[in-house]
Amino acid sequence: MIIPPNQFDQLLQQDEEAFIQRTMDAIREAHPTYRETDGMRRASVLAGFKRARRHGLAADQDLMAYVLLMYRINPNFDQHPQIAAMLGDPSLEAAERWDRIFGDDFDDAWFEASTWEFRDGSYWRDPDERSSPLSTEPVTDDDWAELVVGLKQAQGPGPYPPATPEQLAQAREDLARAMAESARRTPADWEARADEVAARLRDHGKPPAK
Structure with a gap:
């Protein structure tokens, strides 16, 4: 059997599921503190x-590199004007x-693409579904709970073990309680809260009393 030269660059893709899993493993290794469910990670890989x-x-390595850049830079890195123009x-x-996008003349573009201001989280989703929110699967309570647990774990030193069932259950309760409390607040409550935060920020900038 004769294998075309370009097929050597796509050998891993011959087993699509194994290729997806290998890419997910690469993400876990490169970003061990990044908290997301396997379902979220898989959807992001497929979108990438x-x-x-x-x-x-x-090529296998290019597809994997593209997805890893989504995690390292921003999911919408390819939308930066200079990068998009080249691609x-x-x-x-x-x-x-x-x-070419990895040349020295793209250094500024990569920096700008990596900023929080540039970030667009909708690019984690399938590109065919980004403009149609109703077509995406709803986030489950467990998804939200695991994210809450991840945020709590991120406040302390690593490593970060998977969330336990007890932690997920507590996170669900905490999230439900927070959402219920938020629903009870009136616009006046939110305005008072904003004034309180603003006052604290002003006080923080004042020199200490003599």
């Missing part, structure tokens, strides 16, 4: 693969476009 392929990328340049082959 689809967007990478739409840019013309096909969309029809005069170049996809592999060359991909290589």
Whole structure:
């Protein structure tokens, strides 16, 4: 059997499920403190693969690198004007476009793409579903609970073990209580709370009393 040269670059993709799992493992290894459920991580990987392929990328290492950049930089890193212009340049082959965005002249673009202000969390989702929120699966109570537990764990030193059933149950109760309390607050309550926070910030900036 003769294998075309480009097939050597896509051997891992011959077993799509194993390729997804390997990419998820790479994410866990690169970002051990990043808290998300396996379902969330899998959806993000699939969304990244689809967007990478739409840019013309096909090699195993390029698809995995694309997804890892979503985690390291921002999920919408490819929407930065300079990066997007290069990835969309029809005069170049996809592999060359991909290589060029890692050149020194893109350093500023990568920095800007990595900022919180640039971040758009909707790019974690399937690109065909981003503009249609009703088509996405609802986040379950367990998803929210695990995120709450992750935030609590992130306040202390690692390593961060998986959330226990007891922690998830407590997180669900805490979340339900917080949502109920929030629903009871009136606009006046929120305004008073905002004034309180603003006053604390002003006091924090004052020099200590002599």
